Amino acid sequence: MDKISAITRNTAPRSKLLDIPADLIEDILEHITGRDDCLALSNTCSALREILAPKLFPRRVKLFIWPACHDWRNGRRHFNYPGKICEQGYLDDEGSERILNAPAGCLRYVKEFRVMDVAHMHDRLCPKTKHRGLRRPDELVLTMILRKLTAEAEDLQKIVIPRTITVRMIALILESVPNIQILETGIETRAFQRGRLDRNAYYSLTTTASPLFLQRLKLSITDKGFIQGALRSIERCSHTLRELEIKITFYNDATKPLDGLENYPNAGPNDQWTKLKFPCLEKLQIKIIADDESEFANWLLHLADDFGKLSSVTLEGGKDTQELVHYLIDHGADIKALQLVGKSKEIGREGEPEMKTSRLIERLDHPHTLQLVFFDDWNMTTVHAHRHSIRRLWLNCHTTHSPSKTQSCPVEKKIFQYLDMHPFTTKHWPLLEELTVPYSGIDKLPLHEGIRVLRIEHLYDKALKQDKYEQLLRDYINKLLVYSAPSKPKLETIVIMPDMEDEVNLELYPSYLCIGYIEETVTIDTRDFMSSLLVCREWSYLYQEQVLGRMWDNQGIWAEKGTDFYED
Numbered sequence: 001m002d003k004i005s006a007i008t009r010n011t012a013p014r015s016k017l018l019d020i021p022a023d024l025i026e027d028i029l030e031h032i033t034g035r036d037d038c039l040a041l042s043n044t045c046s047a048l049r050e051i052l053a054p055k056l057f058p059r060r061v062k063l064f065i066w067p068a069c070h071d072w073r074n075g076r077r078h079f080n081y082p083g084k085i086c087e088q089g090y091l092d093d094e095g096s097e098r099i100l101n102a103p104a105g106c107l108r109y110v111k112e113f114r115v116m117d118v119a120h121m122h123d124r125l126c127p128k129t130k131h132r133g134l135r136r137p138d139e140l141v142l143t144m145i146l147r148k149l150t151a152e153a154e155d156l157q158k159i160v161i162p163r164t165i166t167v168r169m170i171a172l173i174l175e176s177v178p179n180i181q182i183l184e185t186g187i188e189t190r191a192f193q194r195g196r197l198d199r200n201a202y203y204s205l206t207t208t209a210s211p212l213f214l215q216r217l218k219l220s221i222t223d224k225g226f227i228q229g230a231l232r233s234i235e236r237c238s239h240t241l242r243e244l245e246i247k248i249t250f251y252n253d254a255t256k257p258l259d260g261l262e263n264y265p266n267a268g269p270n271d272q273w274t275k276l277k278f279p280c281l282e283k284l285q286i287k288i289i290a291d292d293e294s295e296f297a298n299w300l301l302h303l304a305d306d307f308g309k310l311s312s313v314t315l316e317g318g319k320d321t322q323e324l325v326h327y328l329i330d331h332g333a334d335i336k337a338l339q340l341v342g343k344s345k346e347i348g349r350e351g352e353p354e355m356k357t358s359r360l361i362e363r364l365d366h367p368h369t370l371q372l373v374f375f376d377d378w379n380m381t382t383v384h385a386h387r388h389s390i391r392r393l394w395l396n397c398h399t400t401h402s403p404s405k406t407q408s409c410p411v412e413k414k415i416f417q418y419l420d421m422h423p424f425t426t427k428h429w430p431l432l433e434e435l436t437v438p439y440s441g442i443d444k445l446p447l448h449e450g451i452r453v454l455r456i457e458h459l460y461d462k463a464l465k466q467d468k469y470e471q472l473l474r475d476y477i478n479k480l481l482v483y484s485a486p487s488k489p490k491l492e493t494i495v496i497m498p499d500m501e502d503e504v505n506l507e508l509y510p511s512y513l514c515i516g517y518i519e520e521t522v523t524i525d526t527r528d529f530m531s532s533l534l535v536c537r538e539w540s541y542l543y544q545e546q547v548l549g550r551m552w553d554n555q556g557i558w559a560e561k562g563t564d565f566y567e568d
Contacts, residue, residue: 060112061099063145064092065134065163067118089118091138099145105152112158113149115142133164133188143169150176158182164220167229171201174212174233181213186220186247187230205229212237215280218245231300238276238304245285248296276304284310288317295319301327308332312369316341322360329363337369339394361386368392368431380418387422387429394436396457396497411457412440424448433490436497442476447483455495455510469496470513470524477515477522488517493533 067089099107134142142161146169149156156177164186173183206229214237221230234244286297297318310333315321321340329335361370361382370383371394383393395415415437422428424435424446432448436455439445446454459469473494480489494513514536516523525536 062114065089107152110153114160117162161185168201182216184218216243220247243283247287283312285314312337314339339371341373384422392434457497
C-alpha cells in the first residue's frame with residue numbers, strides 16, 4: 001500500500017498511473033478491502049477518489065425508533081393511557097441529526113434506507129390507531145430525511161418504514177425515487193383529515209401514469225379512501241412486481257364488504273377498473289384483519305388474469321380464500337407454497353368443506369410449504385400425499401381457542417388419529433424441515449432426524465411455567481438424541497407458540513428455544529425474539545430468505561445488534 005502511494009506521489013507526470021484501463025484498475029482495487037487503505041489511496045488523485053467513493057461512503061442508512069421509556073426529550077417517561085400499554089416510541093434524535101447534517105456527497109451512494117423499530121409491541125398492545133404511526137414532530141423529521149435522501153442518493157433502491165406514514169411521504173417517495181425497487185410501509189389512518197396538502201398528494205397518486213419499477217411492494221392500508229391510490233400505484237409497477245404484500249385493516253365500516261368498489265370513488269356507473277397484468281409476480285400475501293367477510297382479495301385479484309410465475313400464496317382472513325386459490329391456479333399459477341389462514345367451515349358451500357379443501361390440495365403440484373390453520377375440516381390423507389416434497393408443514397389452530405382441561409383441540413384429533421398410518425418420521429417425510437403441531441404429550445412429538453424447527457402449540461396451557469416446559473422438551477430432545485444416534489439430530493430451534501386468547505396476560509409472542517448439542521448433553525437457551533437467536537449462533541434456518549410469510553416471526557426481527565447509523 002505504501003509503495004503504491006509513493007509511486008503515485010513521486011512519479012511525474014502523475015497521469016501515467018491512470019494510463020491503465022479503468023476496468024483493470026477497478027479489478028485491482030477490489031482486493032483492497034480496508035477502509036483506511038481505501039481512504040489513503042483515494043487521497044492520491046481525484047480519479048482514484050471517484051473509483052473508491054462507493055467503498056468510502058455508506059450504502060445503507062438505518063434509523064431507529066426507540067421505546068418510549070428512552071424518551072429523554074420530555075424529561076420523564078412517555079405518558080401511558082390508564083389501563084393501556086403504549087409502545088409508540090420516538091424517532092432517534094442523534095441518528096436523525098447525523099443524516100440531516102451529513103456532508104455533501106456522503107449520501108450519494110446510499111442504496112437502502114431502513115427504519116428499525118425497536119419498540120416491538122406497539123402493533124399489538126396499543127389500541128390507539130394513531131399510535132401505529134409516528135408523532136407529529138417525528139413525522140416532520142422523517143419527511144426532511146426522505147427529502148434529503150431522495151435529493152442526494154443517486155441510486156436509492158430500497159426504503160423500509162415499518163410504521164404508517166403520511167400520503168405526502170408516499171407521494172414523495174414514488175415521485176422522487178425513479179429507481180426504487182423495494183418499498184415497505186403503511187398509510188397513516190388520519191391522512192384525509194389533514195387538509196389540502198394530503199389531498200393534493202393523494203390526487204397526484206391517482207393521476208400519475210408514469211411507470212414504476214418496483215420489484216417488492218409491502219403496503220398496509222387502514223382506510224377505504226386510499227384504495228384507489230394504492231391500486232394506481234400497483235398498476236404502475238405491475239409489469240415488474242415480483243412480490244406483493246398487502247395488509248388491510250378497515251377500522252371504519254369494517255362490517256361492510258367493499259360495496260361499490262368497482263366504481264369507487266366518484267366514478268360513473270359505466271366506469272371500470274383497469275385490468276392488471278402480473279407477468280413477473282412470484283409471491284403474494286394478503287392479510288385482512290378487520291372483517292372475515294371482506295371481499296378485498298377477491299376484488300383485487302380478479303382484476304388480473306395472468307399469474308404464470310406465481311408460486312407462493314399467503315391469504316389470511318377474508319372471504320372465499322379457497323375459491324380464490326382455485327382462480328389463481330386456473331389462470332396459470334403453479335403454487336409451491338400455500339398458506340391459508342382462515343376458517344375452513346366458512347369457506348365454500350355448506351356441508352362439503354372437507355371435499356372442497358381436499359380438491360384444492362390435490363391440485364397442488366409438489367408443494368414445499370403448506371400451512372393449514374383451523375385444521376378441523378382438512379383431510380390429512382390428502383396432505384400426506386405430498387409428503388415427498390413438503391419441507392415446511394404448519395398444522396395449527398392457534399388463532400381459534402385456548403384449550404383448557406375441559407376443552408380439547410380439534411387439530412389434535414385430526415392429526416394424531418392418522419399418526420399410526422402417517423407418522424412424522426424421516427422415512428415417511430424425507431424432506432421435512434419445519435413442523436407445527438399442537439402439544440399432546442412427549443410421545444406424540446415427532447422423532448424426525450431432519451427437522452430443524454419444531455413449533456408447538458398449547459404448551460402454555462399444559463405447562464404454564466417456563467422451567468416446566470423446558471424440562472418437558474429436554475426429555476423429548478434426549479429421546480430424539482437417542483433415536484438419531486450415532487449422528488446428531490438437526491433440530492436447532494423449538495418455538496413455543498402463543499395462545500391468542502391470553503391477550504389479558506400479554507402472552508402474544510412466541511418463545512424461541514435455541515438447542516445445542518455438546519457431546520451427549522443438550523443445552524437450551526430461551527429467547528423472546530427471533531433476532532435474539534443470533535446471540536446463540538451465527539446462522540439460523542429461520543433466517544432463510546426464501547422462507548416468506550411466517551405469521552408469527554415478524555415482531556423483533558429487525559432488532560439487530562449494534563446501533564450503527566451508517567453501514568457499508
